[in-house]
Amino acid sequence: MPRLVVATEAQRRARDVLTASAWGRLLRPAQFLDREVTLRAHPFAVEAMRTWLWVEGDEVCCSCETFEVRARRGPVEGRAWLVASVFTEPRLRGRGFARSMLDALALTLTGPGALALALFSEVGAPLYERAGFVAQPTWDVVLPAETSVLPTDTWRTISAGPAFPPAGDGELELILSDAQCAWHVERERFYAKALGRPAPTGHLLVRGSSSLAAAASFQTNELHVLWYDFQDDGEAESMLREACAVAGACGLGAVRVWETTRFPVPSGGARRSRDDELPMVRPLDGGAARWTRIARGLWA
Ligand SMILES: CC(C)(COP(=O)(O)OP(=O)(O)OC[C@H]1O[C@@H](n2cnc3c(N)ncnc32)[C@H](O)[C@@H]1OP(=O)(O)O)[C@@H](O)C(=O)NCCC(=O)NCCS
Structure with missing residues (x-):
């Protein structure tokens, strides 16, 4: 053995x-x-x-x-x-x-x-x-990158993971740390340099009471939302539009959101069950x- x-x-x-x-x-x-x-x-x-x-x-x-x-x-x-x-x-x-x-x-x-x-x-x-x-049952929301509008917001450095309320009875929850998010950003930087691709300048977006963190995945040519905490449907929509503009500015094809809480899918997007x-x-x-x-x- x-x-x-x-x-x-x-x-x-x-x-x-x-x-x-x-x-x-x-x-x-x-x-x-x-x-x-x-x-x-x-x-x-x-x-x-x-x-x-x-x-x-x-x-x-x-x-x-x-x-x-x-x-x-x-x-x-x-x-x-x-x-x-x-x-x-x-x-x-x-x-x-x-x-x-x-x-x-x-x-x-x-x-x-x-x-x-x-x-x-x-x-x-x-x-x-x-x-x-x-x-585990899993859903993604995928949105096409936006190339006709430039990003308008200032994205910051990720300084904390999401602060979710306690999960339901008996459910397991793995805690996402800012250190793990920073590891994704390091990975993004590595690929950007190796492939000569532009990368996002910041990775955390805050609007009102909502926030969203994202990093480029050059292997899949997508901007991946690392976590989000949407408190308001309007903020969710406008932040996802901004993420689509960042993806477009970096030459990425789409924004992919792993669904952790349900939110209205912006027009042009699709909600899909994930098999990979x-x-x-x-x-x-x-x-x-x-x-x-x-x-x-x-x-x-
Ligand atoms: C996946 C991997 C680790 C399996 O190693 P292994 O020692 O052969 O695994 P086991 O002998 O315990 O089990 C074999 C089973 O793995 C599954 N499997 C292996 N490769 C697979 C593949 N590409 N797609 C789907 N299932 C696969 C099958 O169920 C297979 O069973 P089968 O031979 O009856 O079809 C090996 O194929 C590998 O190193 N692949 C490349 C790297 C990789 O994809 N790793 C997995 C990342 S999640």
């Missing part, structure tokens, strides 16, 4: 060379290696991230990363781990290594306050369902597999 070990920086770099085939799109191999080192050096990753290897003898059978975040279930405060970059080399696939590594991870990440493992699947639900994860980056959760506390308010900023 393989064993789970935390990777050293040298082992991480060796893994980067292999995972470039899965996640290096748009970048040259050297740029992908640079991306990984740059993002790992960001304060959010230094604090929250670990790379795990599923090792048998001298061979790495599978690997993944975890990002520890604050979490709560009702009044109980604790922590959860976002699992990312699950990777098995092509020659080792289909032997159950990913599933067994995730089981081992769930046994390892236990203890007081351990509430859940969560992930965003790029390969649908079946693999992760076999590892005890449950897919599918949020899934595996409770570690024996509670229900119900994860609520899954903001895009939590993606890792």
Whole structure:
């Protein structure tokens, strides 16, 4: 049976060379290696991230990363781990290594306050369902970029995550920090520089009692709303129009909003169920597999 070990920086770099085939799109191999080192050096990753290897003898059978975040279930405060970059080399696939590594991870990440493992699947639900994860119903609102109107507002630096009221009874909530949002902005900056693309000048928009944070995803050519807190339908509409203008000014094709609370979809937009980056959760506390308010900023 393989064993789970935390990777050293040298082992991480060796893994980067292999995972470039899965996640290096748009970048040259050297740029992908640079991306990984740059993002790992960001304060959010230094604090929250670990790379795990599923090792048998001298061979790495599978690997993944975890990002520890604050979490709560009702009044109980604790922590959860976002699992990312699950990777098995092509020659080792289909032997159950990913599933067994995730089981081992769930046994390892236990203890007081351990509430859940969560992930965003790029390969649908079946693999992760076999590892005890449950897919969450998820909706996106997608709006076309606006190229005929320039952005008018001043966007600021993200200084805090959203302050949502407590979630419903028994529901799991993962807390989005400003550090994790800043990690998205670092990622945006990296791609903007590597690809020679213009990036937004600020990432937080406040209008009246509402706010919205966003960062460019050059891989998908979209502006992603990391979180929003709309207190007023008119403010929601005008802020989303502004986000569309920012997307247009940066040459992005669309604005994508992961729905955390319902708001009226502005004309020209569409509300769609999401089948990629599918949020899934595996409770570690024996509670229900119900994860609520899954903001895009939590993606890792
Ligand atoms: C996905 C991945 C980690 C699975 O690793 P593995 O060790 O082969 O996984 P297991 O043997 O435990 O399970 C295999 C199952 O994974 C699922 N799976 C693997 N690749 C898949 C894909 N591209 N699309 C959908 N399902 C996939 C299938 O359900 C498969 O079961 P099957 O062989 O009966 O069809 C591996 O294929 C990989 O590294 N892919 C490239 C990176 C990636 O996409 N990672 C996932 C990010 S969320």
